[in-house]
Amino acid sequence: MRATCWTGKRSVEVRDVPDPTILNRRDAIVKITSTAICGSDLHLYNGLIPTMREGDVLGHEFMGEVVEVGPGIEELSVGDRVVVPFPIACGMCGACERGMTALCENSNPNAGLAEKLLGHSPAALFGYSHMLGGYPGGQAEYARVPFADFGALKVESDLPDEKVLFLSDIFPTGYMGADMAEVGPGDVVAVWGAGPVGQFAIASCFLRGAERVIAIDRIDHRLRLAQETGAETLDYEHVSVPEALAEMTGGRGPDKCIDAVGMEAHHAAGALHAYDRTKQALGLETERPHVLREAVVSCANGGIVSVIGVYAGFTDKFPMGSFMNRYLTMRAGQCHVHRYMPQLLQHIRNGDIDPSFVITHRLPLDDAPTAYRTFLEKADDCEKVVLTP
Amino acid sequence: MRAELSGGRTAGRDTADDLARGLGVLSLALGSAELAAPSAVARLAGVRTGGPTVQAVTSLYGARELVQGAGILSGRGTARWVWSRVVGDVLDVGTLAVGAARRGAAPARLGWSLAALAGVTAADVMTARGLSRRSGAAASGVRAVAAITVNRPRAEVYRHWRDLEHLPEFMAHLRPVSTDGSGSSHREAAGPAGSTIRGDAEIVEDRENEIISWRSVKDADVQNTGSVRFLQAAGGRGTEVVVELRYRPPGGRVGAVVAKLLGEEPNQQLRDDLRHSKQVLEIGEVVRSEGSPAGQSTRRQLAQRPAQPVA
Numbered sequence: 001m002r003a004t005c006w007t008g009k010r011s012v013e014v015r016d017v018p019d020p021t022i023l024n025r026r027d028a029i030v031k032i033t034s035t036a037i038c039g040s041d042l043h044l045y046n047g048l049i050p051t052m053r054e055g056d057v058l059g060h061e062f063m064g065e066v067v068e069v070g071p072g073i074e075e076l077s078v079g080d081r082v083v084v085p086f087p088i089a090c091g092m093c094g095a096c097e098r099g100m101t102a103l104c105e106n107s108n109p110n111a112g113l114a115e116k117l118l119g120h121s122p123a124a125l126f127g128y129s130h131m132l133g134g135y136p137g138g139q140a141e142y143a144r145v146p147f148a149d150f151g152a153l154k155v156e157s158d159l160p161d162e163k164v165l166f167l168s169d170i171f172p173t174g175y176m177g178a179d180m181a182e183v184g185p186g187d188v189v190a191v192w193g194a195g196p197v198g199q200f201a202i203a204s205c206f207l208r209g210a211e212r213v214i215a216i217d218r219i220d221h222r223l224r225l226a227q228e229t230g231a232e233t234l235d236y237e238h239v240s241v242p243e244a245l246a247e248m249t250g251g252r253g254p255d256k257c258i259d260a261v262g263m264e265a266h267h268a269a270g271a272l273h274a275y276d277r278t279k280q281a282l283g284l285e286t287e288r289p290h291v292l293r294e295a296v297v298s299c300a301n302g303g304i305v306s307v308i309g310v311y312a313g314f315t316d317k318f319p320m321g322s323f324m325n326r327y328l329t330m331r332a333g334q335c336h337v338h339r340y341m342p343q344l345l346q347h348i349r350n351g352d353i354d355p356s357f358v359i360t361h362r363l364p365l366d367d368a369p370t371a372y373r374t375f376l377e378k379a380d381d382c383e384k385v386v387l388t389p
Numbered sequence: 390m391r392a393e394l395s396g397g398r399t400a401g402r403d404t405a406d407d408l409a410r411g412l413g414v415l416s417l418a419l420g421s422a423e424l425a426a427p428s429a430v431a432r433l434a435g436v437r438t439g440g441p442t443v444q445a446v447t448s449l450y451g452a453r454e455l456v457q458g459a460g461i462l463s464g465r466g467t468a469r470w471v472w473s474r475v476v477g478d479v480l481d482v483g484t485l486a487v488g489a490a491r492r493g494a495a496p497a498r499l500g501w502s503l504a505a506l507a508g509v510t511a512a513d514v515m516t517a518r519g520l521s522r523r524s525g526a527a528a529s530g531v532r533a534v535a536a537i538t539v540n541r542p543r544a545e546v547y548r549h550w551r552d553l554e555h556l557p558e559f560m561a562h563l564r565p566v567s568t569d570g571s572g573s574s575h576r577e578a579a580g581p582a583g584s585t586i587r588g589d590a591e592i593v594e595d596r597e598n599e600i601i602s603w604r605s606v607k608d609a610d611v612q613n614t615g616s617v618r619f620l621q622a623a624g625g626r627g628t629e630v631v632v633e634l635r636y637r638p639p640g641g642r643v644g645a646v647v648a649k650l651l652g653e654e655p656n657q658q659l660r661d662d663l664r665h666s667k668q669v670l671e672i673g674e675v676v677r678s679e680g681s682p683a684g685q686s687t688r689r690q691l692a693q694r695p696a697q698p699v700a
Contacts, residue, residue: 005697018700023677053680055695072673092671094540094626106668109681110693112657124678127696134680134696144698146676 002389003057003140004368009047010376012058014366020136020144025072028148030082034161035062035139035365037375037385038086038169039195040310043264044128045372048286049312051113051131059139060086060126061168063161066148073149082152084145085337086169088124088135091150095123102334107146108133117313122334139368141389153341162356162386163348166200170384171355172340173308174200174260178208179340180331181256181306185209190245190254190298191231192291194222196358196384197308198260202231203353205258214248216241218266221381225358237268242298253300262309263287279316286313296330297322307332358384365389405519409467412474412516415509416458423451435499436488443492446484453477468520475517478510530612530637531645533655537663540627541670543619547598549670550617550630612637630666632659 003017020029038061043049063083069076076082088108089101096104104123108114111121113131127137136143145152155164174197183189187210191201194217205213206229215226216234223233234244245254267273267290276288295305296319305328323330347353360383363371371385423430427447436443457477460470482503489499539546594602594616602616613636620629634655645655665684668676675684680696 001698003697005695018698020679020698023679023682023699025674026672053693053695055697056680057695057697090672090676092540093667094538097540106664106672106676109676109678109684111664112661115660130680130693130696134678134693136679136696136698144679146678147672 001141002365003136004059004365004387005054006044006052006056006058007054010045012045012369012372014368015055017055017057017136017140020142022068022070023144024146025070026147026149027070028066028073028076028082028145028152029068030062030064030084030138030143030145030148030152031067032062032064032138032141032143032389034064034165035059035387035389036165036168036170037061037139037368037371037387039197040128040262041372042376043262043310043312045376046264048263048280049129049131050117051110051129053130056127056129056134057136057140058127059137060128061165061170062126062138062143063155063165063168064143066152067142069148075149076152076154080152081155081157082145082148083155083164083167083341084126084138084143084148084152085167085172085341086125086128087122087334087337088126088133088146089151089338090147096150096338099336099339101336101338103336110134125334139365139387141365151338153345155345159348160356162359163354164345165386166196166355166358167337167341167344167348169335169337170196170358171200171204171344172337173197173335174202175204175207175340175344176333176335177201177258177260177306177308178204178210178256180308180333181258181304183208183210183256186211187255188212188214188249188252189256189258190214190216190295191226191258191260192216192265192295193260193262193309194219194226194233195260198222198258199225199229199358199383200355201258201260201308202226202229205256206230207347207352210256214245214254218268219378222378222383225383228357241294245298249300253298253303255300255303257295257299257303257305259291259295259305259307259309261291262307263289263311265290265292265309276316285316287311287315289315289318293317293319296328299326299328302327304328305330308335310334359386361385363387405516408512408516409461409471409520412471412509412513413458413461416454416461416474420451420454420456420458423447423454427451431488433498434485434502435494435496436485436492440492443488446488450477450481450484468517471513471517471520474513475510478506478513482506482510530635531655533634533636533659534632535656535659535663536629536631537660537667538622538627538629539667539670543598543621543628546628546630546670547601547619549666550601550619551595630663632663634659 001017001019002014005013005015007013041058044052044058066076066078066080066082087102089096089104090106093105102123108121108124110130110133114121124133124135126135153167178201183205189205189210191198191213194215202213202215213231214234215223215231216236217223218235218237223235226233234241263286265288279285280288299305360381363385365387368387374380374382375385427444431443431447457470457474461467485502591606592601592603594600598619600616600618604614605612613634615634618631622629665675677684679699680693682699
């Protein structure tokens with residue numbers, strides 16, 4: 001089959017690789033009909049996530065049709081149309097039982113590696129390094145889906161791929177950003193990053209009844225898209241974000257702050273950006289935590305900072321004094337996709353939201369190398385790429 | 390202070406302790422001299438012309454000697470401190486040779502210095518070996534401990550472990566086990582660097598739902614004792630399984646260090662095995678990814694396949 005393989009820093013190739021086979025009893029093989037490139041794939045593309053190997057198949061946002069099931073599967077059969085959550089979760093361990101499927105205790109065969117870097121291991125993810133499992137991803141013609149009877153969400157054929165594909169990651173991830181921030185009626189929320197996940201965080205805040213949402217980015221078309229959803233916008237290259245946020249909120253600061261950027265943030269102050277960029281290049285810190293710092297100092301007293309942008313290792317100059325003295329709360333995590341999928345599918349069915357609004361590029365799988373470059377450079381007003389095998 | 394073993398002190402112990410104390414004092418004296426008058430010490434050792442580099446290096450070595458002296462005399466980790474002196478000796482000889490070659494030497498003085506250094510090195514090695522042997526004898530081999538929480542009732546987890554035939558399903562480095570009905574079992578374990586260790590174990594304690602402990606019988610290749618305890622996890626989270634192993638690794642301490650370098654850190658290996666057992670109990674099989682088709686194994690993680698379907 002054809003599959004998008006990581007071949008080194010800033011390099012992917014679509015190659016012929018063997019077809020997947022059943023390795024565990026609860027596996028299913030899915031013939032992929034739609035797959036997408038995620039912002040977090042760009043961290044892999046830029047070589048910032050450790051334990052990648054040449055030839056690893058990428059992709060963790062995919063859906064398709066079940067073509068084979070393992071002997072341990074009862075609730076799923078050949079021909080079912082499914083959307084697959086990006087974390088791999090068994091459904092039986094303590095974490096899964098509590099709905100924390102991004103922390104499944106059984107899915108990562110390389111948990112020992114993750115423990116060395118992170119202390120304890122989270123769940124394995126599709127196509128996201130060996131430390132997180134060494135599972136091939138879904139930017140391919142076929143994928144093996146472990147624990148498919150627990151993970152894969154059946155979707156009837158009346159909804160097109162483009163409306164349900166993002167249930168695999170970015171819609172639930174954005175929604176969890178709002179959920180962790182306990183966003184509700186009357187809230188003023190600031191969302192850093194108007195990429196696809198940021199867009200879904202903004203939309204989710206409104207779904208949950210937020211009164212005002214302020215989107216922060218520097219790319220015009222992304223800010224325009226946020227405005228269409230109802231957000232006010234700030235271009236951080238033209239204003240000081242903490243000052244502007246204070247001004248827009250009567251000096252209080254936003255009640256809730258969502259970091260939808262993560263470890264590769266940019267900063268308008270060139271010197272500060274150079275400081276973190278240099279340390280990152282030298283391996284002295286893994287993150288460029290501009291957004292995290294800004295979110296903490298901007299947040300209203302007693303507010304909540306919610307982190308859904310991906311971080312990998314260690315961060316410098318965290319404003320702990322501001323965080324502690326002002327009674328802030330921080331929540332962070334990879335999304336427990338399984339937990340949110342059914343309710344978000346219902347929102348889609350009800351017509352509360354049409355997730356396809358973020359798609360700007362539709363390309364064949366073989367164009368993945370070009371698509372990665374375009375998405376990285378945010379060229380051609382690129383917001384979200386969907387690939388078709 | 391170290392507690393003395395019963396039966397009196399042997400002559401060997403006295404010698405090693407006294408020597409160590411002497412070496413500690415020597416370190417302090419030499420270190421003070423090197424710091425106070427670096428040029429004079431260098432000249433005395435045979436290096437003819439001084440200079441800022443000679444002064445700096447000699448002072449630095451003086452500081453090193455002071456730290457080592459204090460370390461040895463502190464009475465904690467003495468063996469390690471004396472071994473650090475051996476490393477220092479090698480540095481001294483090398484530096485002296487280089488210094489003499491670059492800056493010209495007084496041949497007689499250089500000869501005497503090198504001879505003295507050789508003598509001191511011999512004393513250091515002898516003392517360090519004596520101390521290491523003693524601490525090696527005091528500790529009973531390698532100890533590995535690991536714990537995991539299994540989302541299953543205690544009785545079920547206990548039964549699974551008690552049925553030794555289940556062991557090979559998850560003990561990645563324990564090969565097939567056969568029970569002969571007398572409470573003893575035969576097992577083969579994969580040892581360091583692919584060697585196979587054959588050993589027979591017998592159960593010494595077996596309290597239902599609480600603990601199973603075993604020890605190897607006399608003629609086992611690797612003498613070992615072990616226990617697995619079963620505890621109720623707080624908040625209805627199932628069973629906490631705590632395994633403790635003590636064994637004398639083949640090849641002694643050196644063997645243990647080599648195994649560690651090869652990624653076979655005993656705690657890690659044990660954790661991998663426990664994760665296998667958790668997977669078998671919770672989901673009925675060992676989880677495989679294309680990068681790690683054999684499941685959990687820290688050793689294999691160093692040489693993984695790419696995350697690509699297995700042909």
